[in-house]
Amino acid sequence: MVRAVLALLVMTFRHNSNEFVCRSVMMKINLFSVSGGSNDSFFHRISSTDALESYTIHKEPTIASRLAKELDLTVLFFEQSVIAIDSFSFDHNLSTVNDFLKKITSIKIAKVFVIDGELLQNYIKANVTSLETGHTEITETEASKQFQALMYRAHELGAQDTFIHLSNEDDTAYATFKVDGELSDETYALKNYSFGRAIVASVYDGKKGAGTQIGSFDEVTSPQEKNVGHVVTDEAGNILEKYEYRFTKTVTKAPGELLINLRSQGKAKQLSELGLPQEQVEAYKSIVFDLSKSGGMSLICGQTGSGKSTTNYACLLALPRMRNVQTFEDPIEISKPREYRNITQNSLNHSIGAMKQLSSIMRQAPDCLFLQEVRDKETARFATSIALTGHGVVTSIHAKTPFGIVQRLEDLGVEPSTLSSPEVLKALSSQVLVKTLCPHCSLPFKDLTYEEQLKHEQVLRSLKCFTSKDIRFKNSEGCAHCSKGEKGRKPILELLKITDDDLGFIINKDYLGWKKFRLSKGHKTIYDQGVLLFKSGSICLSRLKELPTND
Ligand SMILES: [Zn+2]
Structure with missing residues (x-):
């Protein structure tokens, strides 16, 4: 019918x-x-x-x-x-x-x-599905057609987030996009409030998808969340890409003022696909092998959107397939490839509670647990205790540097004696995503204006690359291949593979001495690696300046 x-x-x-x-x-x-x-x-x-x-x-x-x-x-x-x-x-x-x-x-x-x-x-x-909204009536077919067009645009832009803004009072609806971590200038008009509302309601109520769905779409319940699947096709109906979106609705000001975010879930990548230097890929492989053999923790820190989940997932994919891997996420950000039958994804069920759910996950006898984040004393104690009993733990934590992770765990009540035991910490890392220059339109130093050259001279001299032919700068006007002179992002990973040498510093809580020791052994911080990327012409000086410095 x-x-x-x-x-x-x-x-x-x-x-x-x-x-x-x-x-x-x-x-x-x-x-x-x-x-x-x-x-x-x-x-x-x-x-x-x-x-x-x-x-x-x-x-x-x-x-x-x-x-x-x-x-x-x-x-x-x-x-x-x-x-x-x-x-x-x-x-x-x-x-x-x-x-x-x-x-x-x-x-x-x-x-x-x-x-x-x-x-x-x-x-x-x-x-009959009633999408009647008072002003205009929009059929479900029409709503779905408009949604298809909107998501096609999001696909073209490579947007991670598509925000739909609805205001009943102003009778407006439009969408904006976040591309490579930044809001794009584009505003995608959706006619009026009823029209925009019909579109999001048809997505929330009509799309098949996993995850919890609270009631049907409305203007007053806040928040509403659901995972929805969507296939972007070209005009001839050929499949261009299959997406999983996290649909989140928030009521911003008054009822009728809504913001809907459709965040495309990341695709799981292999370690070799992350864009990391080969020696870091190899280092991670050996860490993962160690985790699968004798347990222990690999922890990563980084801001939201730094790609740390993608890196952690790549570690899970690198685990031997005969290892039972359980994940615990809130919400599930990345969908694992189907063929990885050894990985079971679990999402937090608020009515059960995290710790109760974790105990039941442990009864599945996992060899390795992916815990989305160590965020409180309970999860910190839990994660370190299962690492002590020989389980692999891949997780993230809030900290600024790999060295800071240990301090953070200690703040969360984990004893230095536990942290310094050789079974527990195997790898500590920190990650940022940095925008890379468009190779088609980036500018050599000599093409900059005189004012710009003057402005950069001192920094370039201190970086010892004033006369370098390799360094490049962003062409803000951009070209047909890019947006404002940059195209894509690249992870910078600061990785500490823990050795016996590190454990002495950890038990003595000598974090400064520890960092000094590691730097003397050639450890490269995020900033150090950023300098290398700048010197090789991959990133602009302005991006290097945004990176956390070494002090
Ligand atoms: Zn360009």
């Missing part, structure tokens, strides 16, 4: 049918020669909705349905020049029905079914 939009008309019962009215109605009915069963009559009285099943509900009879609503009639339109009308109006208010039929000249009508009002309303409820 075609699902369509039609105003759901409420029928009110009137008690004014005196003898006179009844007689006049009878007269008019005779005029239209209603019969009880003949199929060739214009009006056709039916006692069940079975006869309606062979017709297709009309998709967009908006003007006619609005008129029916004004006249207080319950009417359903079908594509085969057929309508169904409630018997109460027909029996008691035929002149109105007659007026209605005369006025809707835009729709050809060959047959009118007359049916009990309640039966008809139930039929409409069961077969």
Whole structure:
């Protein structure tokens, strides 16, 4: 059955049918020669909705349905020049029905079914999705078409986030995009509030997807969340990309002022696909091998959007396939490739509680646990204790540097004696994502304006690359290949593979001495690696300046 939009008309019962009215109605009915069963009559009285099943509900009879609503009639339109009308109006208010039929000249009508009002309303409820919003009526097909177009644009831009802004008061709706971690200048208009609302409601209510869905889409419940799957196709219908989105709705100011974020879930990548230097890929491989063999923790820190989850997931994919891996996430950010049957993704169920759920996950006897984040004393104690008993733990934590991770764990109540035990910490890392220069339009130093050259001279001298031919600068005007001179992002990873030498510093809480020792052994911080990227012409000086410095 075609699902369509039609105003759901409420029928009110009137008690004014005196003898006179009844007689006049009878007269008019005779005029239209209603019969009880003949199929060739214009009006056709039916006692069940079975006869309606062979017709297709009309998709967009908006003007006619609005008129029916004004006249207080319950009417359903079908594509085969057929309508169904409630018997109460027909029996008691035929002149109105007659007026209605005369006025809707835009729709050809060959047959009118007359049916009990309640039966008809139930039929409409069961077969018609109402997206009617007061101003305009948008069919589900139309809403889905517009959503398809919007997500096609998001796909073209390579957006991680698509924000849909709705304001009932201003009667506006538009979308904005976040590309490579920054809001793009583009504003994608969505006509008006009702239109935008119909689109997001059709996504929230209609799209198949995993995750918790609270009720159906509305303006007052905050927040509403759901994972939705969406396939972006080209005009010919060829599949371009399959996406998983995290749909999050927040009510921003007053009811009717909504912000919907569709965040595309990351795709799991292999270590070799992260864009890391080969020696770091090899280092991670040996860490993962060690975790799978004898347990221990690999912890990463970095800001939201630094790609740390992608790196952690790459570690999980690198684990031998005979290892049982369980994840614990809130929400699931990255969907694992199907073929990794050894990895089971679990998402936090708020009604059960994190610790209870973690204990039940541990009963699945995982060799390795991916814990999205160590965020409190309980999870810190839990993660270190299972590492001590030989489990692998891959997780993230809030800290600024790999050295800071140990301090953070200590702040969360983990004893230095536990942290310095050789079974517990295996790798500590910190990650940022940095925008890379467009190779097609980046500028050599000599092409900068005199003012710019003067501005950069001192920094370049201190970096010992003033005369370098390799360094490049951003061309803010950009070119056909990029946006404002940059294209894509690259992770910078500061990785500490823990050795026995480190454990002495940890037990003595000598973090400064530890860092000094490591730097003397050639450890490269994020900033050090940023300098190398700048000197090789991969990133602009302005991006290097944004990186955390060494002090
Ligand atoms: Zn360019």
